Amino acid sequence: AQTVTQSQPEMSVQEAETVTLSCTYDTSENNYYLFWYKQPPSRQMILVIRQEAYKQQNATENRFSVNFQKAAKSFSLKISDSQLGDTAMYFCAFGTALYNFNKFYFGSGTKLNVKP
Amino acid sequence: EAGVTQFPSHSVIEKGQTVTLRCDPISGHDNLYWYRRVMGKEIKFLLHFVKESKQDESGMPNNRFLAERTGGTYSTLKVQPAELEDSGVYFCASSQGLGGKTTTGANVLTFGAGSRLTVL
Secondary structure, three states: OOEEEOOOOEEEEEOOOOEEEOOEEEOOOOOEEEEEEEEOOOOOOEEEEEEEOOOOOOOEEOOEEEEEEOOOOEEEEEEOOOOHHHOEEEEEEEEEHHHOOOOEEEOOOEEEEEEO | OOOOEEEOOEEEEOOOOOEEEEEEOOOOOOEEEEEEEOOOOOEEEEEEEEOOEEEEOOOOOOOOEEEEOHHHOOEEEEEOOOOHHHOEEEEEEEEOOHHHEEOOEEOOOEEOOOEEEEEO
């Protein structure tokens, strides 16, 4: 089964602090990509960061970085120096070569509130 | 460039009625996807178009749902007749890479803001 589990429905963090969102997934495929998407309130979902499963080096995008543990099937997102604009729903997802990377599996999301 | 546009942003209908959701992908994107998120649950894949052809419709819940993409441009998702369990947010996404990958790696999906459907 292809599943994604985000065990934290909601989290809060103070502005300028660091927060980590957890994500575990399950797939029997070896060729896949992992993604974090964010959806600000009433706005479109946008890609935050992606990681190719074959790459051991953790992806980083400015204040966003991931901790990819392939054996544990864990893909957590760390947000450093949190900003008010980071307030959003965050979705973890993956797509596999089995479906030519055209069918993505998402988690149920983590609602992040950044407090001033 | 314009993003993925969806409308209506919110639709409230009675059980048994019909609703049609529309998605305008980014111009030039051959791949168009529909996903759905039922309240509090995960976002689930519904179907995938390549141009006007349905590539994968394995996620469509039942035959009350009909998706079309006339001329390979915009797409519509019709629910007829709507049931209570159809309530949720319907997301449309588009991507450019044929075969699922671009030169920079896997498909990057560009999503719309979603259409919220409430069935009473």
